[in-house]
Amino acid sequence: MTNVIENPYQTPAVEIQADGRPATRQTMASLDYDLVTLAELSGRLGISLAWLKREAWAGRIPGLRAGKVSLFNPSAVRRALAERAATSTLARGKESQ
Numbered sequence: 001m002t003n004v005i006e007n008p009y010q011t012p013a014v015e016i017q018a019d020g021r022p023a024t025r026q027t028m029a030s031l032d033y034d035l036v037t038l039a040e041l042s043g044r045l046g047i048s049l050a051w052l053k054r055e056a057w058a059g060r061i062p063g064l065r066a067g068k069v070s071l072f073n074p075s076a077v078r079r080a081l082a083e084r085a086a087t088s089t090l091a092r093g094k095e096s097q
Contacts, residue, residue, distance in 0.1 A: 033073070034073055034074060034075070035064065035071040035072065035073055036071065036072055036073075036074060037069075037070070037071065037072075038052050038053060038056060038070060038072065041072045041074055041077060044074050045074065045077065045078065056070060056072070060080075060084075061077050061080055061081070062076045062077060062080050063077075
């Protein structure tokens with residue numbers, strides 16, 4: 001038996017097992033809580049690793065940095081890139097001068 005605790009800050013729900021420990025990654029697979037490296041993100045999105053690195057270091061894609069490790073949620077990155085594309089000058093059909 002697991003209980004689901006909702007976080008008021010809109011992050012994915014955290015599942016708690018009957019013994020009080022957090023659920024493992026396998027039991028949380030149904031949640032949108034997938035964190036991957038830049039290399040894996042590049043493969044999943046079909047975007048150049050070099051471009052993703054530049055965007056990550058510039059802070060233009062959402063990610064989590066813990067020491068030397070950077071992790072990214074592919075769904076969050078897709079949403080951020082889609083929002084950016086929708087608001088870009090070229091997406092609106094206007095050329096910059």
